[in-house]
Amino acid sequence: MVLSKLFSSSRSRDKKNEKKYIINGYPLTNSPVIPDILKHQVEFKKLRRGPQDLVGFTLAHAGSDLVKLESLELFRKNMLGWLRSDQSFCENFNAEFPKNLIAISVARLNFEVGESCQEYKLMNGVKPSGNGHFTYRKFSECIQCTYYNEDGIEFLAGLTFYPAPHGRAQLLKSNDALLRLTSNSVIDYPIGDRQSCWSMTQRRQYGRFCSVAGKHILLECLEDGVPRHREYNHVTKEYRLSLCKECCEEFFTYKWEEPKKDTPAILTPILTVEESVSAPTSSNDSQSSAVSRVSSTESIVGGFERIDVSSEVESDINDAELID
Structure with missing residues (x-):
């Protein structure tokens, strides 16, 4: 065979x-x-x-x-x-x-x-x-x-x-979106100040675990300075931005501290x-x-x-x- x-x-x-x-x-x-x-x-x-x-x-x-x-x-x-x-x-x-x-x-x-x-x-x-x-x-x-x-x-x-x-199925568009979101939301090891990381200083993006969404999320800060979830709709094949109270509160209260x-x-x-x-x-x-x-x-x-x-x-x- x-x-x-x-x-x-x-x-x-x-x-x-x-x-x-x-x-x-x-x-x-x-x-x-x-x-x-x-x-x-x-x-x-x-x-x-x-x-x-x-x-x-x-x-x-x-x-x-x-x-x-x-x-x-x-x-x-x-x-x-x-x-x-x-x-x-x-x-x-x-x-x-x-x-x-x-x-x-x-x-x-x-x-x-x-x-x-x-x-x-x-x-x-x-x-x-x-x-x-x-x-x-x-x-x-x-x-x-x-x-x-x-x-x-x-x-x-x-x-x-x-x-x-x-x-089986290739799922090209969904897999492309998943690769992009996963790569862009990476938290580098060892952890450092998020405000100084490359993705934040160059792209105004960062990743964090959101308990509301129940998963690791890519957040994008637009011109208004408010972070939004950047996600991909696997049905309509479109990216979307959405506000999240938890992520907004965490963003505005974030303060870097050396981990214990x-x-x-x-x-x-x-x-x-x-x-x-x-x-x-x-x-x-x-x-x-x-x-x-x-x-x-x-x-x-x-x-x-x-x-x-x-x-x-x-x-x-x-x-x-x-x-x-």
């Missing part, structure tokens, strides 16, 4: 459920969710920038045609935007990605890619300021974030993109994943560690309220192509 047929025969996903998960959010887990596409992994390569293993490429056999080019292009263009200040390093991504590229990993400031596409770690020389641990959250079937949790704050350690896991060491963290409830499997071994002989697996989203998410979508509104899921 050829790889493309083997890949397309893997467990299909329900479009309506997938839309529901994206809108309502996925759970926080204590180990990464491993999509079926990774069973085709034969190699894991890392690209180093200075002292940092910044980017990881997970590859299937050369010549494999497992993902849609449009999905790879979506992430490549986002990467070029994130790294535009380093044009020399961007030259690595000027050409189209090969279709046997099944996962792309990008580390954030003071973190680096580990020995698999879901593994991130603090860079050498960066010492934790408290008792930290890693957690994971999906934003779509294509996007999974790894967080370093310390003092009740989720610091984005890295982002992993699966161009077309399970061979070893403060007990107030953590988001974490879903425990019990089934354990071995990670695929790459052909570059890098060490593979045991990771935990959730075989499907349906097995870990339940109880979402039904979301009715007007038949007059087309969603990315309804427009998405399938891999033959």
Whole structure:
């Protein structure tokens, strides 16, 4: 059986459920969710920038045609935007990605890619300021974030993109919006004065956890100086800005204070994943560690309220192509 047929025969996903998960959010887990596409992994390569293993490429056999080019292009263009200040390093991504590229990993400031596409770690020389641990959250079937949790704050350690896991819908517009919002709302580690961070001084944007929204939010300060939630409507495919009393009050009362060491963290409830499997071994002989697996989203998410979508509104899921 050829790889493309083997890949397309893997467990299909329900479009309506997938839309529901994206809108309502996925759970926080204590180990990464491993999509079926990774069973085709034969190699894991890392690209180093200075002292940092910044980017990881997970590859299937050369010549494999497992993902849609449009999905790879979506992430490549986002990467070029994130790294535009380093044009020399961007030259690595000027050409189209090969279709046997099944996962792309990008580390954030003071973190680096580990020995698999879901593994991130603090860079050498960066010492934790408290008792930290890693957690994971999906934003779509294509996007999974790894967080370093310390003092009740989720610091984005890295982002992993699966161009077309399970061979199903691409959700290009929704995934593009999720990538942009996630990247722009990052809180850099170790934490510093928000008013002095690059995104605030250059773009008048910052991220914080909003208990009203129940999630990490990107806030944008317009000319009137009032912060607003910047969100994406996955039904109408439009960005929107909305006022939030909690975020406004926090913005106008914000005062930077050095965090206390070893403060007990107030953590988001974490879903425990019990089934354990071995990670695929790459052909570059890098060490593979045991990771935990959730075989499907349906097995870990339940109880979402039904979301009715007007038949007059087309969603990315309804427009998405399938891999033959």
